Amino acid sequence: MKEWLNFINNSYINLAAPTIKIFKLDKTATEIDTLYNEAQSRIYLPPFEIKSLHLDNSWMQLLSSTYREQEENIVFVMNFETMVKTIRDQKNKHVTDIYVTYDGDTAVVPALKKSGDTLQLITDGSVVEMFNLNALTYNTTYKVASALQAQVGFEAEISGVNDDSSNIVNFATTTFQEAELNIYSLDDTFTNITDVVEAGDLVLTNKWRLYEVYNANPSGNFGWEWIQYSITCNLAPIERVNLPGNYIEQIRQHQLNLAQNLDMEGM
Known part of the structure; x- marks a missing residue:
């Protein structure tokens, strides 16, 4: 029953709700004042998008004043399961993916192992090539993919952004006879955030x-x-936040401000 209700809720939110961007506070990079227990400038991670139901703030006009937006607390409602999955997807995001296959002798059992700064290419239980990932020849994921591609019978396709090859996730000896092996590096941007x-x-x-x-x-x-999952918010003090990229400039450029641009009494 819970699964069915969750499906209905998630479907409705995906259909009817607008998309918002969430900036997670980087609690590791943000320095807290030891005396006042407050941050002078809060540092935020790159945003991720999610669908959320909410009401926009209302507009009002007082006598002898311009028409302006009335700032109130705002509540955003999202699907709990989708929120957790979206955040976990950020934490498990791959920078580079290398897909390795073997189309040589069908009797050969190919395998790979990554431990520390060494990648081992193995056939029939014997190491045939060792790649020192600190060496200039193999220090990026693109170079590793090229080196694997150069081995007889092996093919390697790469997707994503070129990364330091030492960031490839460690894994035990893994065979991939008549199969495809995916080795990858993880984006550590969101490593220290919670799932909500x-x-x-x-x-x-x-x-x-x-x-x-x-x-x-x-x-x-x-x-x-x-x-x-509901979150209650206040208008953020933009001068106290440090957003990635040029989001601050974009907000200032695109924010609607009728208090400055529209005089209802002059109409």
């Missing part, structure tokens, strides 16, 4: 409004309990 959106994280809406999370918890009543 939490207080201190930022939300950027499709209206270019930046909000800071101050409360986050599983939500939903009756059958929906623990299927949804």
